[in-house]
Amino acid sequence: MMKTYSGFIAIVGKPNVGKSSLLNEVLGEKLAIVTHKPQTTRTKITGVLTRGSKQYVFIDTPGLHKAQNRLGDNMVKAVNTTLNDIDVVLLVVEPQGPINRSEHDLIETIKKRKLPAILVINKIDLLDKKERLAERIAQFTALHSFDAVVPVSVLNHDGMELVMQEVDRYLTESVHFFPDDSLTDQPERVIVAERIREKILLNMRQEIPHGTAIVIEKMQERDDKDILDIDAVIYCERSTHKGMLIGKGGSVLKKIASEAREDIQSFFGIQVNLQCWVKVKEDWRNKDGLINNFGLSFRE
Ligand SMILES: Nc1nc2c(ncn2[C@@H]2O[C@H](COP(=O)(O)OP(=O)(O)OP(=O)(O)O)[C@@H](O)[C@H]2O)c(=O)[nH]1
Ligand SMILES: [Mg+2]
Incomplete structure (x- = not known):
């Protein structure tokens, strides 16, 4: 061999x-x-x-x-x-x-x-x-x-x-530890969440993006069409931040979502329907339970 x-x-x-x-x-x-x-x-x-x-x-x-x-x-x-x-x-x-x-x-x-x-x-x-x-x-x-x-x-x-x-x-x-065609061990939901966070980092002022966490609540291909439906919640630390993330008439959130959608589409090679919501969770960066929930806890 x-x-x-x-x-x-x-x-x-x-x-x-x-x-x-x-x-x-x-x-x-x-x-x-x-x-x-x-x-x-x-x-x-x-x-x-x-x-x-x-x-x-x-x-x-x-x-x-x-x-x-x-x-x-x-x-x-x-x-x-x-x-x-x-x-x-x-x-x-x-x-x-x-x-x-x-x-x-x-x-x-x-x-x-x-x-x-x-x-x-x-x-x-x-x-x-x-x-x-x-x-x-x-x-x-x-x-x-x-x-x-x-x-x-x-x-x-x-x-x-x-x-x-x-x-x-x-x-x-040694043996190969991953299948030869694999790119990563990251779950697809994490990759999607990261793309959304990137667009927030690029579109918002410093203090807001570092206080956000993204949770993908749904990610599912339709039975009848080649469309991937994704529901994402953006958690931030303050209601003022929520307002800024959404923007006038939803303009900021729309921009973030549409840039993220483009990226996710080209990564997965499938049409994507991305819905984003913004919610407030105060001081989540100091709460172990929430860090854990958001998939950001330290794991071996
Ligand atoms: N000019 C120049 N910029 C680069 C080069 N490589 C990366 N950058 C830029 O450097 C910046 C930081 O790149 P990242 O890859 O996010 O850096 P990182 O070390 O992963 O940063 P953290 O995740 O924050 O620790 C981005 O704006 C990149 O485009 C390079 O070779 N030349
Ligand atoms: Mg980096």
């Missing part, structure tokens, strides 16, 4: 460095949502890529930050336990700017647990001078002797095959 190989690869880094963008790029599919705002990703997201005998299991994680509420605690835990059973870590960083606390903490963890780690310097398209890159590499390798350093620009599809070549060295001979 043909030998098979697999590897678990954790993608970590401070918020907004392009971790989810990198995951989508290697998968060739938009699985994780991406925005220009920090703390877009809330839970760990598994993306599966199978190339012949090799299966890569990538785990995208929330950008580590100081937890400000129970939801934040869960996000931090999701990163730390992801690092338990992996073959190699991709530490994604910006090409310039100060190295922040969460990056120092991640490097400490990598050292302490003796994890193989590849430094991925993303967004090199933003560098004006090439010499800056050498400085950046020196700055990080002074902190840790990474197993490899790969500069990339996910935006320009530049350097990703080099990352894959480095990752290949950490695959081990």
